[in-house]
Amino acid sequence: MRDEISNKSDRLGLEEYRHSTAHVLADAVKQLFPGTKLGIGPAIKNGFYYDFDQESRFSDSDFVAIEKRMREIIAKDLPFERSVVSREEARRIFEAQGESYKLELLSKVPDDEEVVLYRHGDFVDLCRGPHVESTGRLGVFKLTSVAGAYWLGDEHNPMLQRIYGAAFTDERELEEHLRLVEEAKKRDHRILGRQLDLFSIDEEAGAGLVYWHPNGAMLKHIIEDFWLKEHLKRGYELLSTPHIAKSSLWHASGHYSYYKENMYILPVGNEEYVLKPMNCPMHLQVYRSRVRSYRELPIRYAELGTVYRRERSGTLHGMFRVRGFTQDDAHIFCTPEQVEAEVGSVVDLALHMLKVFGFEQLGIDLSLMDRGKRQDYIGDPEVWDRSEAILRKVLQAKSLDFREMLGEAAFYGPKIDFQLVDIYGHKQQGATIQLDFNLPKRLDLDYIGSDGSEQHVVLIHRTILGALERFVAALIESCGGAFPLWLSPKQIAVLPITDTQHEFASKVRDDLLDAGFRVLLDDRNEKLGFKIREHTKLPYLLIIGKREQAEGSVSVRRRFEGQIGAMKLDEFISMAREEAQKRVIFTEGDRR
């Protein structure tokens, strides 16, 4: 991003600029909407925000008025004045203005810290600063959006309205930023999801619960099908386990004590069931169903398991953050000697699969335990040493760039995380490989060793795609809804120019279906140009006119490239088949 200025003083200057603009926003809002209470207003990446407690919802026309008032305040070139006041003085000022949130913040200022106010004109804010000299220094900004935000991020607190703005010291940088935001909006998976009829979420039927429409369900099925084949090739076995289990299972696994807040708990008669928030206990049940020998290990159980988690409504976001989702989950049970090879092959699988979907840019984190600071971890220090060393060694051996995150490990084991990085630098959680020293001990997950003694198995939890919902959302945004041929829910549209070609067009459609393609025939009585525009996201359009019918050929249009010429249907089929089989992500036209 353009604002990532390496020079620290420049960056500080930009932060002051953005934060000072937030003061001007708050001033303008209070002038236009008397009685509005202020929350906080920090600088953020690309701009700033300010939180307001205000009964009516801010609208687009309010934005116009607020921006206008902000420009007036800026034109007055009011100096930002710093003053240190007593607590009583500050309390008197904010009480007089009914600023209850500021009073709350004031009460949290530590005793040994002075209370600092900043004023410009009649506006006063509790703030440590720093700010630019005067409002006249500001002016390159734009209000961009409004969203709900809980006071102090706590859902038990009132929901405030957060107005976001972009601000830069350079007009061209602001324009470039706004252009990127517009571009990102066009790729927003919620918008494309509706346009391409992929999925919907109905708040009335349940927030965070995804309805996959035919196109989306097809896309999900293609991904799952690919996933299964890749796993079977690598010695995984498929499981299918129940969606609910009695509380006792979750008490035994420990979820009931530390994950209860996120679980849907169902009373049934005198019993209590839990809708599974994770697949682990189910997979462990299968492992524990009989005595295991070292000869059977490693065992790799995989399941596309649908789980449900009570996420707070404020955190839900399209398919990125949902309450019901399918995890491409697997659990590997192995001996300590097998850990390195197993982790290595999971890393290979993750790199391979994510690359096939076009995610070549990945962030990799290795989360380690800060054992100097934390004492509540499970497992022997030597086991931790060895395991952390193994994970590090695996990543180094593959020459992967990764960050070591000391103190980020779970209490039960170290892990490796892969993040998908999109063209805007946004990160989404991808694969996770987690070692677990807790559950094998807690649940006696044993095997009979070569010497006949009982040993605890080593447990590895892992997902490659993570939640399919989140993965598909990232996929939609990464390709802007123009899916590669092998993934496209509909791959080819057959477009006859007039009625006379319908019969031949139907035959072309049938031949393509026979060849295994996902095809639609658009024989509506519409102009050809209209039909082409309607199917602009499809990889191939086959146009059939009088000449094609007479010659038994098809005229081929490739997405983003346009006409690539007329060819015999067989010729087209073998070309397209090769592209799909190779799982080509970008054709030349996509890279334009």
Ligand SMILES: [Zn+2]
């Ligand atoms: Zn300030």
Ligand SMILES: [Zn+2]
């Ligand atoms: Zn697990």
